[in-house]
Amino acid sequence: MTARKDPRLAVGVDIGGSGIKAAVVDVDAGELVADRVRHKTPEGGKPDDVAEVAATVLAEVLQAGPEPTTGETVGVGFPAVVQHGVTRTAANVHEDWVDAPAAELLTKALGRRAVVANDADVAGLAEVRFGAGRDVPGVVVVTTLGTGIGSALFVDGTLVPNTEFGHLEIDGEDAEKRAADSAREREDLSWKDWAKRLQRYYTLLELLLQPDLVVVGGGVSKKHDKFLPLLDLRAPIVPAQLRNEAGIIGAAVMAAELDAAGPTAGTPAKETA
Template sequence: MSVILGIDIGGSGIKGAPVDTLSGKLLTERHRIPTPEGARPDGVKDVVAELVRHFGHQGPVGVTFPGIVQHGRTLSAANVDKGWIGLDADALFTEATGRDVTLINDADAAGLAEARFGAGAGVSGVVMVLTFGTGIGSALIHDGVLVPNTELGHLWLKGDKHAETWASDRARERDDLNWKAWAKRASTYLQHLELLFSPDLFIIGGGISKKADKWREHIHLTRSEFVPAALQNEAGIVGAAMVAEQRAGGRRAEEAPSPVEGGAA
């Protein structure tokens, strides 16, 4: 068993748990701390460090971020403080926690977890994971391989409708939509993605995945299949742990002595 701490940064809460990366199971209950007002880097790093202390974790840590993450840097900040843009967040969290931290986009983390342990396990071809919450996150996976940072929640629909502003779960609450009315918007968005990418399967995640019975019958697509996320709100934590383990494994391989250095013939 390989145990990695996964931490998922959200708009309202930052939650974490140790993960068995061989099974994708959380080993304890999640611990959640409210996201600091404004989600500024200094406040968020303090919460991440608090979660590491809470679990007494000594090994690598995986952390999700709700924006573009490239080589450890956060390059966008649609729903958090603009101070994240261009920040070396890997270094920020590594210094704050004293642990090796690997950062990944939150929807990408959820996508990896669902593809390996959840609703996408064993599914070949193109799988698209969408997380409906404060915004809309997206993960594009082909035969288990992630194409990172797709950010498809920022597409424009019918010329004047910004997808996540119009069809996210926050938009549903803001506009006081019932589930059928929200599903009509979501269907318009999914049909647009279906036209662009022809996925074999959509996995619908985020907070709404726990309420699939309320919207499932109202989603209408032309040819792609869709299912609710199986891991629900645990997917980000699991995916964060997966990428941290992968990075740690790569480092171990780099540091291992060659046969000559190790004295083997």
């Protein structure tokens, strides 16, 4: 009989405009192994304040256990374009995050090496490894419909980071202003009327990328039966499977892979003036 290997455990942190949550994850199974911890994002979302709350969340996760086994790295999903550990934009957090050394700041606050990536990319990674995009070859696009529209692009399972397909133009505006779930709620659109806007958005996305699969996430994906059947694309378009846990799982996977690559892998390059 072959002995069962112990699971590889890592911590994922998901920072959003309203909440900061984290948990220990079995990165081979793509599952949380303990209850997640969640605190509200501090009002204003300034870097030092967010880092302090993230440190509190991490401390509670580590105290509750189990202890991570893959190494000291913590994966962090963040609502921004992230290049080499530096946040280049800021969505639903303070503008001081623009061009902030996020990985360095969070590493100092957390007391462990932090690897930081765009939140949609991290959630997409989880869906491609363990969810709706698992084992799908070719081009997979993962979108999240919420306050805005997040996107993650994969080619044969490899992430193309920091896509911003929520800012494609439809009707002379950013797509997310017209087709995000927040637009449906703000304008009190029926599912049918909202689906017409989504059709225009996804038709444009398909024209530009020719995907083999489109995955739709975000909280509204729980009600996918209300709108996905109304869409007509060449590619299959399916609901995400991991939902609110995707960001934590993807961040943990990212951390585990960086630890496996070695102690200096992924270290942010120093910014030059």
